[in-house]
Amino acid sequence: MINVCQEFNANESPKQAVQKHFNSINPESVSLDQLYHKLQKPIFYVVVDGEEIIALIRGTPDRINSLVVDGAYHRQGIGESLIKKFIATAQKSGSHKIKVRSSVYAVSFYQAMGFKRTTGQRTISGLRHYPMKIIL
Numbered sequence: 214m215i216n217v218c219q220e221f222n223a224n225e226s227p228k229q230a231v232q233k234h235f236n237s238i239n240p241e242s243v244s245l246d247q248l249y250h251k252l253q254k255p256i257f258y259v260v261v262d263g264e265e266i267i268a269l270i271r272g273t274p275d276r277i278n279s280l281v282v283d284g285a286y287h288r289q290g291i292g293e294s295l296i297k298k299f300i301a302t303a304q305k306s307g308s309h310k311i312k313v314r315s316s317v318y319a320v321s322f323y324q325a326m327g328f329k330r331t332t333g334q335r336t337i338s339g340l341r342h343y344p345m346k347i348i349l
C-alpha cells in the first residue's frame with residue numbers, strides 16, 4: 214500500500230515531507246507494534262485478492278484517515294465500494310457528516326462520491342491536501 218502513495222501522491226508535496234511521512238509508516242523502519250498503534254482506527258476495512266491486501270479504508274465515524282487502492286485495481290469501483298461501506302458504518306454510529314483531507318490526486322474521486330471541497334489547498338506537516346466533506 215505504501216507503494217501506491219509513492220506512485221500517486223509523492224509529487225504533491227515537498228520531497229522531505231513526503232519522505233518523513235513514508236518513513237513513519239514503512240514496515241521496514243517501524244515495528245509492527247508501533248504501526249498497529251499508529252494506524253488502528255474504529256472503522257477499518259480491507260479488500261483482498263487471494264492473500265494480498267489490495268485496498269483499505271480507515272477512520273472514525275466522522276473522518277476518513279486513509280483510502281488507498283493498489284494501482285493495478287484502479288477504476289474498477291473498489292474505492293467507491295469502500296466509501297459506501299464506510300458511510301454505512303458511519304451512519305450506523307450516528308454520524309451526520311464525514312470529513313477527509315483528500316490527496317490532490319483523489320479530489321475528483323471524492324467529488325464523484327458526493328464530497329465537496331470546504332476550503333482551498335491546505336498543508337499539514339508539509340503534506341498538501343484539500344479538506345472535503347459530505348453531509349449524510
Ligand SMILES: CC(C)(COP(=O)(O)OP(=O)(O)OC[C@H]1O[C@@H](n2cnc3c(N)ncnc32)[C@H](O)[C@@H]1OP(=O)(O)O)[C@@H](O)C(=O)NCCC(=O)NCCS
Pocket residue numbers: 217218221222278279280281282283286287288289290291292293294313314315316318319321322323325326
Ligand atoms: C482515489 C482512489 C482511492 C480511487 O479508487 P478507485 O478504486 O480507482 O476508484 P473507483 O474505481 O471506485 O472510482 C469511482 C469513480 O470516481 C472517479 N474517479 C476515480 N479515480 C479517478 C481519477 N483518477 N480521476 C478522475 N476521476 C476519478 C470516477 O468518476 C470513477 O467512476 P468511473 O471509473 O466509472 O469513471 C485511488 O485512485 C487511489 O488509491 N489513489 C492513490 C491514493 C490516494 O490518493 N488516496 C486518497 C487519499 S485521501
